Amino acid sequence: MTDMAIAVSGLRKGFKDKVVLDGIDLEVPAGTVFSLLGPNGAGKTTTVNVLTTLIQADAGNIRVAGHDVATEAKAVRASIGVTGQFAAVDELLTGQENLQLMVDLTSGADQRTVTDLLERFDLAESAHKPASTYSGGMRRKLDLAMTLVGNPRIIFLDEPTTGLDPRSRRTMWAIIRDLVADGVTVFLTTQYLEEADQLADRIAVLDQGKLVAQGTPEELKRQLPGTHVRLRFSTEAELDEAAAIFPDSTRDDEALALKVPSDGGTRSLRAVLDRLDEYALSAEEFSVHTPDLDDVFLALTGHSTEVVAK
Numbered sequence: 001m002t003d004m005a006i007a008v009s010g011l012r013k014g015f016k017d018k019v020v021l022d023g024i025d026l027e028v029p030a031g032t033v034f035s036l037l038g039p040n041g042a043g044k045t046t047t048v049n050v051l052t053t054l055i056q057a058d059a060g061n062i063r064v065a066g067h068d069v070a071t072e073a074k075a076v077r078a079s080i081g082v083t084g085q086f087a088a089v090d091e092l093l094t095g096q097e098n099l100q101l102m103v104d105l106t107s108g109a110d111q112r113t114v115t116d117l118l119e120r121f122d123l124a125e126s127a128h129k130p131a132s133t134y135s136g137g138m139r140r141k142l143d144l145a146m147t148l149v150g151n152p153r154i155i156f157l158d159e160p161t162t163g164l165d166p167r168s169r170r171t172m173w174a175i176i177r178d179l180v181a182d183g184v185t186v187f188l189t190t191q192y193l194e195e196a197d198q199l200a201d202r203i204a205v206l207d208q209g210k211l212v213a214q215g216t217p218e219e220l221k222r223q224l225p226g227t228h229v230r231l232r233f234s235t236e237a238e239l240d241e242a243a244a245i246f247p248d249s250t251r252d253d254e255a256l257a258l259k260v261p262s263d264g265g266t267r268s269l270r271a272v273l274d275r276l277d278e279y280a281l282s283a284e285e286f287s288v289h290t291p292d293l294d295d296v297f298l299a300l301t302g303h304s305t306e307v308v309a310k
């Protein structure tokens, strides 16, 4: 068998009478990225908190880095790094001071780590400014840099890019890919299908305390409706005509809309527009739709993410 960095079976956790995790089983091979995908309130943070020994499970066999989280919490903590949604960064300290503090608190961490990490995360220029002046993206980077001080082999990233702009999100993805190239195991929670798709070797979808699907991004996406163009018309007659010229399309009579399968590229978009022109049809609205978390939920559970959210 492959070396498992994380192995969980029968994990249960509730708060008072509310069941949050209702029997979770998962395995993460060392050196891979595992993504737990779910909407707000699905139980992602609770899972991370159990795996990182911050809270105790009610039941289950949970091993991280080969150690039992219930009986060997100290050994687990020594092998992991955790970056939470609420960054551990001290706003009053500079980036350099935050990292220095982490080095001082971590046995075996050497002094060079601070400069190395500041450079690696492109924070050297702002190293002497207080963290309160950092952008959201810089703060997340500093938080992740602090996590790496002890050189952990397993890293938990709880929604590392929530609230970041697309550019900072991409920078974060590049950093995560570098970590994986170094052989680090990453357990990542996210609300973004695209993020899980970009980074993960395996994805598990969490819905109402249970994992409703697990697989590679390709396996999951195969179960989803694909990318399509949505055309909305102003009359039913136009919708009828359009439906006739796009035989693969599906129609939504109530919205007077038509979904035409497409890869979303410029060439196929132009082909759709040309075809409309050819028949002297014009759409009131034209939008490209790529599958997102809501589509995953609808396809896998028959309900949207709203039902899960608090």
Ligand SMILES: Nc1ncnc2c1ncn2[C@@H]1O[C@H](COP(=O)(O)OP(=O)(O)OP(=O)(O)O)[C@@H](O)[C@H]1O
Binding pocket: 015, 020, 038, 039, 040, 041, 042, 043, 044, 045, 046, 047, 310
């Ligand atoms: N300490 C607690 N006491 C009571 N209920 C809690 C506690 N921690 C979490 N919960 C509840 O457990 C559920 C799952 O919360 P959790 O934070 O794990 O979800 P999440 O998937 O991480 O969502 P988010 O994306 O909002 O962080 C929520 O309904 C939350 O209210």
